[in-house]
Amino acid sequence: MKTLILGGTREARELAHIASGERGFDIVSSLAGRVRDPLLPEGAVRIGGFGGAEGLRKWLAENEIAAIVDATHPFAGTISANAARAATDLGLPLLHVRRPGWSERSGDRWIRVPDLDAAAQAVSGAGDRVFLTIGRQGVAAFAGLTDQWFLIRAIDPPTGALPPRHELLLARGPFTPADELRLLERHRIDVLVTKDSGGDQTAAKLDAARAADLLVIVIDRPELPPGAVVGETVEEAWKWLRDIASGS
Ligand code: NAP
Secondary structure (H helix, E strand, O other), X not given: OEEEEEOOOHHHHHHHHHHHOOOOOEEEEEXXXXXXXXXXXXXEEEEOOOOHHHHHHHHHHHOOOOEEEEOOOOOOHHHHHHHHHHHHHHOOOEEEEOOOOOOOOOOOEEEEEXXXXXXXXXXXXXXXXXXXXXXXXXXXXXXXXXXXXXXXXXXXOOOOOOOOOEEEEEOOOOOOHHHHHHHHHHOOOOEEEEEOOOOOOOOHHHHXXXXXXXEEEEEOOOOOOOOOXXXXXXXXXXXXXXXXXXOO
């Protein structure tokens, strides 16, 4: 069964690893091409945008794709919506893999906000020294904040305008809670800003923030398209794919 995995996550790489070795599955993984040195999944890989929902629809038809797994990051809302549109047009089965979001634990001091602009508003007045861990996209939402100092961590340099007072830290997780705590202390951080990415790869900063009694601004995920079929784990996605392939 020719299957497209929309990737850029650990779940997508794990699913490609499992399915590529199985008879009856022909897997193509797709990456956006944003990261300079991406971790590549096993098997066939294509890189770069499709050209919107219409471009994706064309690509799916030309490549005779029979099923789609959207295993992109929970904040990659555009490609998930495009996949839903193209799958509906072509009558293709589509599963969105969404790891559960993070939940507040005892000792946490979190403020949940709906988007980046609301996060920037929440930062002003919350503290002087901000640890911004939202990836390389969206930092421009904080560019107008001139009173705060920012430690900006991303895998590759951020795009767009940056806040005037900042230090850039280029690094790829996972990180340990002890390392994260040292980082918070070294930079005398008052407030942490994060997306609700979920998973354990980047959760150490939340443990460190709890230990340091820091305020954490958590940006909520974009909604999935209405009627989306969702699995939380790679195991669920693999079962879904096998069920589709066997016609059950
Ligand atoms: P997005 O806003 O949902 O997508 C923007 C455009 O990028 C899409 O319209 C599509 O271009 C292209 N695109 C996105 N994912 C693609 C994929 N897997 N294969 C081919 N084209 C793709 O996505 P994003 O937030 O920029 O994220 C880009 C990629 O980075 C995703 O694959 C995601 O899994 C990964 N990632 C994102 C985050 C995050 O915080 N957003 C974090 C970690 C990893 P066209 O319209 O031209 O098809």
